[in-house]
Amino acid sequence: MLQTVPAAAPPLAPAAAPLLSVSDLHAAYGQSEVLHGIDLSVAPGEIVALMGRNGMGKSTFMKTLMGIVPARAGRIRVGETDVTALKTYRRVAAGLAYVPQGRMIFSAMTVQENIETGLTVTGASKVPGDLYEMFPVLLEMKGRRGGNLSGGQQQQLAIARALASRPQVLLLDEPTEGIQPSIIREMGRTLKRIRDERGLSIVVSEQVLSFALDIADRVLVIENGSIVHEDARADIDEAKVARFLSV
Amino acid sequence: MFGDYSLGDLGAIFAMQGFAGLILFSVYVLMALGLAIIFGQMGVINMAHGEFMILGAYVTYLCSGFFQSNLPALFPGYFFVAMVLAFLAAGALGMLVEWALIRHLYKRPLDTLLATWGLSLILQQAYRSIFGAREVGVELPSWLIGSVQVTDAIEIPINGMFVMAVTVLITVAVALLLFASRWGRQVRAVMQNRVMAGAVGIDTDRVDRATFGIGCGIAGIAGAAFTMIGSTGPTSGQLYIVDTFLIVVFGGAASLLGTIASAFSISQTQSTLEFFLSGSTAKVLTLLGVVAILMLRPQGLFTLKVRR
Numbered sequence: 001m002l003q004t005v006p007a008a009a010p011p012l013a014p015a016a017a018p019l020l021s022v023s024d025l026h027a028a029y030g031q032s033e034v035l036h037g038i039d040l041s042v043a044p045g046e047i048v049a050l051m052g053r054n055g056m057g058k059s060t061f062m063k064t065l066m067g068i069v070p071a072r073a074g075r076i077r078v079g080e081t082d083v084t085a086l087k088t089y090r091r092v093a094a095g096l097a098y099v100p101q102g103r104m105i106f107s108a109m110t111v112q113e114n115i116e117t118g119l120t121v122t123g124a125s126k127v128p129g130d131l132y133e134m135f136p137v138l139l140e141m142k143g144r145r146g147g148n149l150s151g152g153q154q155q156q157l158a159i160a161r162a163l164a165s166r167p168q169v170l171l172l173d174e175p176t177e178g179i180q181p182s183i184i185r186e187m188g189r190t191l192k193r194i195r196d197e198r199g200l201s202i203v204v205s206e207q208v209l210s211f212a213l214d215i216a217d218r219v220l221v222i223e224n225g226s227i228v229h230e231d232a233r234a235d236i237d238e239a240k241v242a243r244f245l246s247v
Numbered sequence: 248m249f250g251d252y253s254l255g256d257l258g259a260i261f262a263m264q265g266f267a268g269l270i271l272f273s274v275y276v277l278m279a280l281g282l283a284i285i286f287g288q289m290g291v292i293n294m295a296h297g298e299f300m301i302l303g304a305y306v307t308y309l310c311s312g313f314f315q316s317n318l319p320a321l322f323p324g325y326f327f328v329a330m331v332l333a334f335l336a337a338g339a340l341g342m343l344v345e346w347a348l349i350r351h352l353y354k355r356p357l358d359t360l361l362a363t364w365g366l367s368l369i370l371q372q373a374y375r376s377i378f379g380a381r382e383v384g385v386e387l388p389s390w391l392i393g394s395v396q397v398t399d400a401i402e403i404p405i406n407g408m409f410v411m412a413v414t415v416l417i418t419v420a421v422a423l424l425l426f427a428s429r430w431g432r433q434v435r436a437v438m439q440n441r442v443m444a445g446a447v448g449i450d451t452d453r454v455d456r457a458t459f460g461i462g463c464g465i466a467g468i469a470g471a472a473f474t475m476i477g478s479t480g481p482t483s484g485q486l487y488i489v490d491t492f493l494i495v496v497f498g499g500a501a502s503l504l505g506t507i508a509s510a511f512s513i514s515q516t517q518s519t520l521e522f523f524l525s526g527s528t529a530k531v532l533t534l535l536g537v538v539a540i541l542m543l544r545p546q547g548l549f550t551l552k553v554r555r
Contacts, residue, residue, distance in 0.1 A: 089445050089448050108439055120450075
């Protein structure tokens with residue numbers, strides 16, 4: 001809180017009307033403020049990577065977007081809807097979907113039931129076929145308990161569950177954590193495919209620079225609860241971003 | 248202690264005590280089902296669960312009186328109406344309590360213990376003021392009275408068989424609700440991870456209220472069944488709450504099958520031992536057995552094997 005924050009680079013203006021717009025977002029755990037006024041606009045179909053070391057506020061930012069951590073000040077809008085004061089499940093209905101750190105699948109429920117929980121806000125009762133098409137391994141294992149899948153499979157399940165609610169904006173919190181490199185590459189391809197096929201925007205928090213550079217259209221660096229650096233992928237200063245990430 | 252009986256006598260004693268145990272088992276299962284789903288989902292230990300059961304018993308009592316004096320022609324079937332009303336009354340009270348009291352205390356589990364205990368005292372006093380301190384009995388329709396003579400020494404009471412049939416039905420219905428319905432899926436999701444359930448779009452508050460209502464409603468049905476094996480008084484429910492906790496813990500929290508198995512073993516041990524020893528010695532032995540088994544298997548009888 002006492003830290004002075006270097007001035008951020010001027011924000012890059014998104015081309016279309018933003019799908020997700022966050023302005024001056026503050027969040028706190030009890031008395032200690034963790035996010036000190038975050039501004040972010042995400043255009044339709046854009047993939048934004050939020051980079052930063054442990055404890056810099058990435059997960060808190062994601063949780064505040066979902067309403068798991070309450071916002072102390074600021075606004076969050078999804079399309080035209082102001083979701084700042086809404087309960088978590090209403091934000092899902094408004095178009096946000098969340099793949100948390102550690103995946104948090106319902107381990108005692110089957111794969112199919114896990115995906116079905118994501119259908120709650122759509123009112124559908126059957127898992128749409130295109131989800132299984134995107135993740136064939138889940139179709140194969142649909143009767144297994146989620147807790148018995150491997151880490152990579154659980155990650156796919158968590159993404160499928162999030163997509164089941166037909167979101168406009170997909171939030172992923174450290175999706176590469178604890179996952180082997182070959183699967184990380186495949187996940188990058190999948191995320192881009194999701195964006196291309198469904199036209200949704202993706203915000204992903206990451207510590208792995210190569211993964212972020214692989215998928216993101218824009219890279220932001222968060223440090224001590226503020227965004228301190230921002231680059232479009234085309235003109236990213238890799239060395240500078242890497243410096244923010246090194247301990 | 249078996250020395251005074253012939254082998255044939257012992258067989259008959261075991262059969263009949265076993266059957267008496269089955270009726271106790273039915274009440275235990277119905278009580279424990281409600282308690283287990285409420286505890287499993289919300290982490291709330293409902294100390295007033297016995298009073299919700301007794302509410303069902305009083306509703307049955309009122310129902311039998313009403314049918315006797317106003318609709319004597321339909322009296323033989325009143326018990327079915329009574330069960331439905333008992334479920335609705337206890338369920339409605341449960342939802343009201345969740346809305347007024349419990350939902351404000353979800354983050355303070357110890358306080359829910361105290362609050363629901365206070366609620367149980369309030370309800371007991373309310374019953375005492377409304378129905379009087381004397382225990383009341385329910386008039387059974389004639390088709391439920393009597394017993395089936397199996398052999399010379401073994402008789403099986405009809406009302407016991409009826410209670411068991413009801414229990415089986417309710418248990419199957421609860422299992423279906425939990426494992427094959429949309430509500431059940433949401434309940435199980437909330438049970439496993441409340442925050443994440445909200446983040447996939449489940450309205451956890453509504454699920455909580457419905458679960459609390461259904462759990463209490465099942466206790467109400469247990470109360471209707473209870474009127475057949477005991478008389479209903481303001482404090483009758485209190486006697487059952489401790490045993491029911493024991494069953495939930497012994498069975499392994501959040502396991503339907505475990506709850507049933509543990510209710511069965513505890514009620515059978517209790518009922519069989521009661522014939523040969525005094526009631527309290529039987530209780531002591533049952534408790535000792537449970538304690539010993541829980542020391543070996545602290546997680547309870549049944550648990551799910553999955554990665555967390």
